[in-house]
Amino acid sequence: MIASKPILLAEDNPRDAELALAAMEEHHLADKVILCHDGAEVLDYLYCRGQFKTRLQGNPAVVLLDLKMPKVDGLEVLRTIKNDAALKPIPVVMLTSSREERDLVESYALGANAYVVKPVEFHQFLKAVKELGVFWGMINEPPPEGASRATGRST
Amino acid sequence: MGMDESNRQQPVNAGAESPLPLSPWGERLLARVSFLGPLVHTFQKRSIEHRVLAGFGLVFAGILVISAISYRNMTVLIRNGHQDQRSHEFIQVLAATGVAIDDAENGHRRFLVTGDESYLAAYHTLQERAPEYVGYLRELTAPHSLQRARVNELEQSITQQLREERAAIDLRHETGFESVRTMALAGVAKTALDSARRLQAQMEQDETKALAQRVIESTTTTRSSIILLITGALLLFVLLAAVYYLIRRDITARRRIADELHRRGELLEAANKELEAFSYSVSHDLRAPLRxxxxYASLLRKASSTSLDDKAKRYLQTISESATRMGQLIDDLLVFSRMGRQEMLRGTVNLNQLIASVLHDLRHDLQDRAISWTIAQLPEVTGDAAMLRQVFMNLLANAIKFTGTRPQAIIEIGSWGSSQEELVLFVRDNGVGFDMRYANKLFGVFQRLHRADEFEGTGIGLANVRRIIHRHGGKTWAEGALGEGATFYVSLPMARSLA
Structure with a gap:
C-alpha cells in the first residue's frame, strides 16, 4: 500500500527536527518519518548501507531536504539522487531557511520537485510541514517501485 | 581658489583635472624669468588638451617661420647664383670686346703701313660685331645702373674709334701711305681707345667687386640658414619633447587612476561578495533560532494549556510575537540589502499600469476604507520595473496606512515640475503627517516616527524607496506637518539613452 512508504526527513538541527515531527504528529504522520541528521545519512539510507544496511528495500515517498547540513549538504544529496537512475523518480522537496535566489535557482536546476522556505512563525511552519506531509505522503501518487529499480533490486 | 582646488583633489582624480605641477628645476628656472610668471600661470591653469594643443601650435608656428626664412634665403641664393653667371658672362664678353677693339686697332695700323687689305679683317669684324657685343653687354646689365651707362659710353667710344679709323682708311686709299704716316705710327682714335679701355677696366673691376660681394652675401645667407635650421630643429625638438612630456604625464596619471579604480572595483566586489555571504548566513542561520x-513557546502553550494562567499565557504570546517580529525585521533587512546589490534590469516602465497593479495588490488593505483617489496620467520612465514597483508599493501602502485614522482619506498621485532632465513624482495624503524636524529621519533604515502600537511596520519601507531611487540616479524627499498629511517626492532622471 502507498501509505506504507516512509517520508525521509533530512534535518541536522535537532530542534527543527523536533518541531517538524511535532507538526507531522498533528496528522499522525510522525511514525512514517525517517529522520537523517546529515546528507551522508540520507545517502546511506537511499543506498541501504551503513546503519540502514538491514532496512526494508524500497524508496521513500518523498525526501524533505535541508540545504545546509554537515558532511554532505543538501544540494550535493540532490545532485546524487537526480544523477542516479534508480533514485531519480523520488520526489525531493527542499525545506530550508534560505530564500536566496541562487539557492532556488540551483535547486530547481538540479531537479528539485519543490522548494519550501521554513516560516519563522510556528503556526505557519506547522501548516507548511503538515501540508507537505499530507501532500507527498498521502495525496501524491509515488512512482511505481519497478520503474525505479534499474539495478534489479526488488522488495 | 586654493581651497576649492585642494578640495577637489581627491586621491582618485588628483592630477587629472588639476594643473600638472612643474618639476622643481623647471620652477626654479621659470622663477628667474619673472616676466614669464603670469604666462606660465595662465598656461598651468589650462587643461591638458589646451596645453598639448598650444604645444603643437607652437611647433607648427616654428615650422612655418623656419620654412619662410629658409625659402627667402633660398631665393637669395638662387638669385645670386643667377647673377653670378651673368657677371661671369659679362666679364667674358667685356674681355672679348676688349680683344676685338685691340685687334681692330692693330690690324688697322698694319693696313695703314702696308696697305694690305687683309689686315682690315679685324677692323671689319669689330665693325660687324660691335653692336652684338654692346647689345649682349647691355642685356647683362640692369637698366638705369652705372654699368649700363658705362656700356652706353663704351658703345660711343667704339663708334668714335671706328669712325676715326674709317677716316684714316679712306685717307690711305685716296692719298697713300705718306699722308697717314704719322697716324700709322702714333695710332688714330687715341682718345676713344683710351676711353674704351678705361671703361672696360672699370666695368670689369666693378663687376668683379660685385661678384665678390655676392659671394660674401651668399656665404652669410647659407651660414645663417644652417644656423637657423639647427636652432629651429633644436627648438622644435625641445617643444615636441615638452608636449611628449605633457602627454606622457597625463597618460601616466590616467593609467594610475584607471589602476586605482580597477583596484577599488575589485575591493568593492570583494566587499560585496563578503556582504552577500554575510546576508546569506543571516538569512539561513539567524532565522532558525527564531523559529x-x-x-517551542507554541508547543509549551499547547502542552500546558490547562495549568497556565492568563498571565503566563500572555508571556508566552509575547515571546512568540517578538520572535515573529524579529523574523520580519531580518526579512526586511535582507530585502533592503538585496535592493542594494541586485542587478538592475532597465527598461521602459509604464507608471500608470504599475500603479494600477500595486493598488490591486493592496486591495485587502483598502477594504472598509473610504479613500478618494486622484491619480494623474503619468509618463513612461526608464528603470527597473520590479524595483519601481517596490517604491510605489511602499509609498502607497504608507499613504493608506497613515490615513487610517481619517474618516475620509484623500490620496493623490501625480508628477510635478517635470523638466527636460528629471521627472518628479509624488504621493500626497491627508494622513497623520509628520513633524518636519524629523524629515531627515524618514528615509533611514528602521527609523520610525510613530510608536509601534500606533502604526505597525518595521521602518524599512522608505529606506528601500530611497535606495532604489538613488540607484536610479534620483532623489527622495518629503514635506508634511503633524496632523496635516504628508507628500513624498521621488525624482527620476529622464532617459539618458537619448543623449
Whole structure:
C-alpha cells in the first residue's frame, strides 16, 4: 500500500527536527518519518548501507531536504539522487531557511520537485510541514517501485 | 581658489583635472624669468588638451617661420647664383670686346703701313660685331645702373674709334701711305681707345667687386640658414619633447587612476561578495533560532494549556510575537540589502499600469476604507520595473496606512515640475503627517516616527524607496506637518539613452 512508504526527513538541527515531527504528529504522520541528521545519512539510507544496511528495500515517498547540513549538504544529496537512475523518480522537496535566489535557482536546476522556505512563525511552519506531509505522503501518487529499480533490486 | 582646488583633489582624480605641477628645476628656472610668471600661470591653469594643443601650435608656428626664412634665403641664393653667371658672362664678353677693339686697332695700323687689305679683317669684324657685343653687354646689365651707362659710353667710344679709323682708311686709299704716316705710327682714335679701355677696366673691376660681394652675401645667407635650421630643429625638438612630456604625464596619471579604480572595483566586489555571504548566513542561520523560540513557546502553550494562567499565557504570546517580529525585521533587512546589490534590469516602465497593479495588490488593505483617489496620467520612465514597483508599493501602502485614522482619506498621485532632465513624482495624503524636524529621519533604515502600537511596520519601507531611487540616479524627499498629511517626492532622471 502507498501509505506504507516512509517520508525521509533530512534535518541536522535537532530542534527543527523536533518541531517538524511535532507538526507531522498533528496528522499522525510522525511514525512514517525517517529522520537523517546529515546528507551522508540520507545517502546511506537511499543506498541501504551503513546503519540502514538491514532496512526494508524500497524508496521513500518523498525526501524533505535541508540545504545546509554537515558532511554532505543538501544540494550535493540532490545532485546524487537526480544523477542516479534508480533514485531519480523520488520526489525531493527542499525545506530550508534560505530564500536566496541562487539557492532556488540551483535547486530547481538540479531537479528539485519543490522548494519550501521554513516560516519563522510556528503556526505557519506547522501548516507548511503538515501540508507537505499530507501532500507527498498521502495525496501524491509515488512512482511505481519497478520503474525505479534499474539495478534489479526488488522488495 | 586654493581651497576649492585642494578640495577637489581627491586621491582618485588628483592630477587629472588639476594643473600638472612643474618639476622643481623647471620652477626654479621659470622663477628667474619673472616676466614669464603670469604666462606660465595662465598656461598651468589650462587643461591638458589646451596645453598639448598650444604645444603643437607652437611647433607648427616654428615650422612655418623656419620654412619662410629658409625659402627667402633660398631665393637669395638662387638669385645670386643667377647673377653670378651673368657677371661671369659679362666679364667674358667685356674681355672679348676688349680683344676685338685691340685687334681692330692693330690690324688697322698694319693696313695703314702696308696697305694690305687683309689686315682690315679685324677692323671689319669689330665693325660687324660691335653692336652684338654692346647689345649682349647691355642685356647683362640692369637698366638705369652705372654699368649700363658705362656700356652706353663704351658703345660711343667704339663708334668714335671706328669712325676715326674709317677716316684714316679712306685717307690711305685716296692719298697713300705718306699722308697717314704719322697716324700709322702714333695710332688714330687715341682718345676713344683710351676711353674704351678705361671703361672696360672699370666695368670689369666693378663687376668683379660685385661678384665678390655676392659671394660674401651668399656665404652669410647659407651660414645663417644652417644656423637657423639647427636652432629651429633644436627648438622644435625641445617643444615636441615638452608636449611628449605633457602627454606622457597625463597618460601616466590616467593609467594610475584607471589602476586605482580597477583596484577599488575589485575591493568593492570583494566587499560585496563578503556582504552577500554575510546576508546569506543571516538569512539561513539567524532565522532558525527564531523559529525555535516561537515553535517551542507554541508547543509549551499547547502542552500546558490547562495549568497556565492568563498571565503566563500572555508571556508566552509575547515571546512568540517578538520572535515573529524579529523574523520580519531580518526579512526586511535582507530585502533592503538585496535592493542594494541586485542587478538592475532597465527598461521602459509604464507608471500608470504599475500603479494600477500595486493598488490591486493592496486591495485587502483598502477594504472598509473610504479613500478618494486622484491619480494623474503619468509618463513612461526608464528603470527597473520590479524595483519601481517596490517604491510605489511602499509609498502607497504608507499613504493608506497613515490615513487610517481619517474618516475620509484623500490620496493623490501625480508628477510635478517635470523638466527636460528629471521627472518628479509624488504621493500626497491627508494622513497623520509628520513633524518636519524629523524629515531627515524618514528615509533611514528602521527609523520610525510613530510608536509601534500606533502604526505597525518595521521602518524599512522608505529606506528601500530611497535606495532604489538613488540607484536610479534620483532623489527622495518629503514635506508634511503633524496632523496635516504628508507628500513624498521621488525624482527620476529622464532617459539618458537619448543623449
Amino acid at each position: 525555535h523560540i516561537d515553535g
